[in-house]
Amino acid sequence: MSIEIVRTVADLRVRLGDWKCSARTIGLVPTMGSLHDGHLSLVRRSLAATGRTCLTLFVNPGQFGAGEDLAAYPRDEAADVALAEAEGAHLVFAPTADDMYPEGFATQVAVPGLGDMLEGEHRPGFFIGVATVVAKLLVQALPECAFFGDKDYQQLLVIRRLVIDLDIPVAIEGCPIVREPDGLALASRNAYLTADERRRAPALYQAISGVAKDITGGADVARACAGATKALLEAGFSAVDYVTVRDAETLKPVSDASRPARVLAAAQLGKARLIDNVAV
C-alpha cells in the first residue's frame, strides 16, 4: 500500500482524528521537502517515539526574504514522497500556499529577542515566517511530538519558545545533526554547491569544531572566532555572516565555556549560504 498524501488542513484533521480516536500517538516532522538523510533521521526518530508519523512538505514562502531563493529552492515532491514511504512514514501532508495562506491572511507570530539575532538579523522576517508556519502546522495537527533538527539550532530554540509561550500542547524534540563523512552538515541548499565548492564546504564544520575545541581549552572566544572567520575566507567562502559562541539556551553572547554553549556560524559559499553549529 502506498503512503497517503493529504493536501488540505481539513483532510489532515480527518486523517489524524482517526488515529487519535484509536489512541495512536502522533509524531509530526515538518520539512520544506528536498529530503535528505537529516530529515529521514527525524522520521526514524518519530517512528521510534510515536505510533503514527506525519511528514509535512511545504516550501514556506513566508520565511523567504525578497532577494532570497524561494523560486530556486529545490522541489521534487515525487522523490520526497518515495523517501518518506520507504522510511515507513504513515502520511504526507503537502498543502498548497493557498491553503496555508488564504486570501486575507494577516497574522504573524514573532519571537522578539531569540528571533531577532543571528539568522534573524541577517534574514529580516525569517523567524516570523518560521514561527508563523510552525505554529500553524502544530495547531493544525496537534501531534504529541514534533521533531526538528539541531542543524537549525536557533530555529529550534525559537520553536521551543513559541510552543511554551502559546501553550501549544506538543512536545518539541531536537535531533542530532546528520553529517557527510567529511563533516558537512546535510542541507537541501548543499545542492547549490559546485563540485569545487563542495570540496571546500567542510571547512565550515572544521572551523566551528576548532572554535569549540579551542575555547574548551581556555582560548579567548573573540580570538577563536576571528581565527575561524579568517580560515573560512581562506577556504573560499565569499562572506562570513557570523562565527559566534552563544549560551545554548538564550543565545546570548558568552565569553567562556563555563555554561553550556554553542558555536554557530553562517557563511556564503558560491550560491549557497551554509549554516552549522556545534555544542561546546
Add this chain to the structure above:
Amino acid sequence: MSIEIVRTVADLRVRLGDWKCSARTIGLVPTMGSLHDGHLSLVRRSLAATGRTCLTLFVNPGQFGAGEDLAAYPRDEAADVALAEAEGAHLVFAPTADDMYPEGFATQVAVPGLGDMLEGEHRPGFFIGVATVVAKLLVQALPECAFFGDKDYQQLLVIRRLVIDLDIPVAIEGCPIVREPDGLALASRNAYLTADERRRAPALYQAISGVAKDITGGADVARACAGATKALLEAGFSAVDYVTVRDAETLKPVSDASRPARVLAAAQLGKARLIDNVAV
C-alpha cells in the same frame, strides 16, 4: 455545590479533559473580570450553545499601554465568581500573570492591518496584547466555541482573523451589545464615570446611532461623522479619538452604506475612554 476555580493551565486542561472525555462540548467566555450583564449575556449564550461553560478572569497586562489604567482597572474576583456561579457557569479559570507570562516569555501574535487601525492606532500594541492572550486562552482550553461581545467590534474581527490564520479549531461567536435603558453600552470602565458624566455618557450611542440613520438616508459620511464628533464635544466629552464608518468585515473606510458597514467611535469622558459601535 459551589463553582470550581482553577488557577493554572495544567489544572484547566485536566478539568476540560474530563469534560471532553465525556463528550461534553465546551464554551469559553474570556473576560477581564469586573463582570456586568454584557459578560453574563455571553455566559448565557454559551450555556445555551454548549454543554459546559468556562469563564476566564484575567486582567491581561499585555494589552495595557504604559500610560493606561492597568493598576486602576476594577477587580473583584469574589463578586465575579459569585456572578458566574449564579448564572450557571461550570468553571472559572483565573490564572496569575506569572502562569500566563512565565519568565522568558517572548512570543507575540500580531494581526497587521486589522490590528493597526482605530483602537490599534490610538492604543499602540493593544491588539498584539489581545491577540496574544486570546491565542493562548483558546489553545489552552481548545473549546468548541468561544464567545465575545460585539461591543469590542474591532477586537472580535482581530480574533476571528487570528483564529482562521492560525488554524485554531474553535468557533468564534460574536454576541450583541448589552445596553443600559438609556443606550449606554455596558463596560467595566463605566465605573470610572462620575454621576454627572454618567448622565452625559449616552451621547456616544446617540451620536453613532444618528450617523447610522443619516447615512442610511443618504447623508454624506464625512459630514455625518463630523456632526457626531461636534455633538460629543458639546455633550462634555473631552476628546473624540474617532467617529468613523467602516466596512463591517475589513474595517476599511467606506463612503456610503452600499455594503454592510459599522459606525465605530471612541471618545474620552472624564477618566473613562468609552468605545461603542452600531451596525448600519
